[in-house]
Amino acid sequence: MGRGLPILPRGPDRLLSMRPQTLFARTGITLAIGFSLFLLFAGVVVVNYILAPVARQAAQDLAALMVLSAQTWVELPPATRPYLESELMEEYDLKVSLAGKKLPPSHNPLPYLLFLRQALEQRLGTRIELGAEKTGTDVWYYADIPMGDRRIRVGFPRSRIGARPPVASILVIAAAFVAIMLISLLLVRRLTRPLERLSEATTRLARGEELQPLPETGPRELVELTRSFNRMARELTELLENRTTLLAGISHDLRTPLTRMRLALEMMQPEGHDATLVDGLRRDMEEIDHMIGHALELARGLERRETEEVDLREFLDGIVAGYRQHDHAIRWQPGDCCLAAVDTLALRRVVTNLIDNAVRYGEGKAVEVRCHCDPRGALIRILDRGPGIPESQREAVFHPFHRLEASRSRNTGGSGLGLAIARQLSRAHGWKIELLGREGGGTEARVRIPTADADPAEPRDEYPAR
Numbered sequence: 001m002g003r004g005l006p007i008l009p010r011g012p013d014r015l016l017s018m019r020p021q022t023l024f025a026r027t028g029i030t031l032a033i034g035f036s037l038f039l040l041f042a043g044v045v046v047v048n049y050i051l052a053p054v055a056r057q058a059a060q061d062l063a064a065l066m067v068l069s070a071q072t073w074v075e076l077p078p079a080t081r082p083y084l085e086s087e088l089m090e091e092y093d094l095k096v097s098l099a100g101k102k103l104p105p106s107h108n109p110l111p112y113l114l115f116l117r118q119a120l121e122q123r124l125g126t127r128i129e130l131g132a133e134k135t136g137t138d139v140w141y142y143a144d145i146p147m148g149d150r151r152i153r154v155g156f157p158r159s160r161i162g163a164r165p166p167v168a169s170i171l172v173i174a175a176a177f178v179a180i181m182l183i184s185l186l187l188v189r190r191l192t193r194p195l196e197r198l199s200e201a202t203t204r205l206a207r208g209e210e211l212q213p214l215p216e217t218g219p220r221e222l223v224e225l226t227r228s229f230n231r232m233a234r235e236l237t238e239l240l241e242n243r244t245t246l247l248a249g250i251s252h253d254l255r256t257p258l259t260r261m262r263l264a265l266e267m268m269q270p271e272g273h274d275a276t277l278v279d280g281l282r283r284d285m286e287e288i289d290h291m292i293g294h295a296l297e298l299a300r301g302l303e304r305r306e307t308e309e310v311d312l313r314e315f316l317d318g319i320v321a322g323y324r325q326h327d328h329a330i331r332w333q334p335g336d337c338c339l340a341a342v343d344t345l346a347l348r349r350v351v352t353n354l355i356d357n358a359v360r361y362g363e364g365k366a367v368e369v370r371c372h373c374d375p376r377g378a379l380i381r382i383l384d385r386g387p388g389i390p391e392s393q394r395e396a397v398f399h400p401f402h403r404l405e406a407s408r409s410r411n412t413g414g415s416g417l418g419l420a421i422a423r424q425l426s427r428a429h430g431w432k433i434e435l436l437g438r439e440g441g442g443t444e445a446r447v448r449i450p451t452a453d454a455d456p457a458e459p460r461d462e463y464p465a466r
Helices: 011-017 023-075 081-092 111-124 165-206 220-267 275-299 312-325 344-361 418-428
Strands: 095-098 130-135 138-147 150-157 308-311 330-333 339-342 367-374 377-383 432-437 443-450
Touching (some): 023 081, 023 095, 023 111, 023 138, 023 165, 081 095, 111 130, 111 138, 165 220, 308 312, 312 367, 312 377, 344 377, 344 418, 344 443, 418 432
Parallel strands (some): 330 367
Antiparallel strands (some): 095 150, 138 150, 308 339, 377 443
16 A cells, blocks of 8 residues: 655745744744844944944054054163053053064954054054964954054054953844743743634534533633633534434434334235325335435534544445445546544445435446545545536535535435535544536545644645546
8 A cells, every 4th residue: 555745835835835824833933033123123223323333432542552652662762662561561451562574464353453453544544454463372463553664563462352242242132032032932822822722622613522611711802712612612512412402303203103104105005006106105205214314414413433543445445345236337446545543434424425426416427436645644536427516516515405406417316415414524523525626527526534743734736636
């Protein structure tokens, strides 16, 4: 038994499939983008209007001190220069000496060094290059300052610059972003968790599962929403129970006289009675009994049973074999069937209702049954070559007692409950049932049985109706 390979969506479909599906994820991404833009704007403002002016002013002050130190060193007698050098080193962390060999240029991208070079060039009116030299565990930056026919080398250590405002700003912004995001996500989680519980409860209610009242906690709006849902679920459950009880009672009340009528009809002697009339009455009573059974089945359609893992190939083999025993033309194409956890009685009822519908309106042509499996789950397809169903009516035919006499049969149709029962059973078990037009005429009925981790987004059609 093989499995179909997933076909990835392309172009815009692929982009849409990558969009987050949950409210929590979408809100989180929206907050992340919003806070990122805000912090980026705040960072630009802080850098341009606070940090950059402070760094420029500090660079101007250091440039003035370096030029003044070089001028003073040149003007002093050689004998007193060592005292100046010692004082500058102790007080200002500056080294002053005659320039020797050219030092390798500094490649440090720190904005402060750029501002310092610009300040020196502005004061001296000539191009200045900053050199760098590693001394011990520190790095010294030097500028050769022209003084007459000599060049005075003035240097300062990396540690003299002190804190690194750009790095500190980035760290502060990053920490603020993380803190704000964590707090926001916790808040969003508190708001979305009750909605998730409500969504899960709605799904369970739609499937007919027993539902306990949801806790009415949280903000006032969520409490009111939860309270309204609990009241609606309680009233809906009571309504369904009353409907089932009512239809069961009607079924019993109708079948009792119907049984007496059938018994009386069987006891009637054929002699002296119109045999055609008797046969007609017998068929009418069977049809009434059939309709009563369908109505009762529709009322009980939400009752769920335990699921079991079955081989869909063997499961559908058995159904198709039963139709072939009654001389129905069924073409069975197993394809790549797989295992699926299903309520076998419900799935059998859904598939047989769809095949019955295809046989009844297929105008005597063969009905095809196909099976496919992919990562999203199993797909059962029933195809006929009847007159087809207008697209505008493909949803309406799932309504109870809705029939398309003019387009689906020239004589008579069924009770109008077969597709309604199939839809109700499918919804109760989380399956998807739909009708499609078929190329060349006819109708295709599909039953999608999703896996537990299937993407809830609408899948792209991989199996054209042919």
